[in-house]
Amino acid sequence: MGVTLASLDAQLSRSIRELHDYLWKPATEHVRKTRYREAAARAQAVLESMSIGVCSAARSFEIVEEWEARKVDFETYANRLADVLQARFILEPGQFKRVLVAVHDIAANWDGSASKTERGLAARAAIEGTAWSVSRSTGIRAMLGEPSKVPEKEFGALLHLIVNRL
Secondary structure, three states: OOOOHHHHHOOOOHHHHHHHHHHHHHHHHHHHOOOHHHHHHHHHHHHHHHHHHHHHHOOOHHHHHHHHOOOOOHHHHHHHHHHHHHHOOOOOHHHHHHHHHHHHHHHHOOOOOOOHHHHHHHHHHHHHHHHHHHHHHHHHHHHOOOOOOOOHHHHHHHHHHHHHOO
16 A cells, blocks of 8 residues: 555654645645746745754754845855765765755746746756755754654655655
């Protein structure tokens, strides 16, 4: 029997339910209704929130404070986060950073002049990039001493289900 949202429901922590209710459900609905910019904006919001959680787990909240105070742009923020993760021996922080920046840029620099097909692809890319980043952040946080309350396998299954809704 396959994994369904209903079968995962009992295992999902409150934060995962909030993530589902705040990003995944609305984002996939926006895609279905061809509101691509809104879908990308949802993905961006969750991505930013997730990155703040990673900074917190890395005990580097000062990076967040600089970014939130607009002292640095998102790319500089992501670079600094990657540097902290590298110093803590987290594997492939550069890849994590590149996906963060790509998803953020899709939403922050939305190209309204693109064709409907291109806008749909961009929204889906933002959602899938966010799903990958959230999944990767779970492993990173575990390596930093803050393991998820939800087993990674179930969490990955949830992300897979949601991405498949696109």
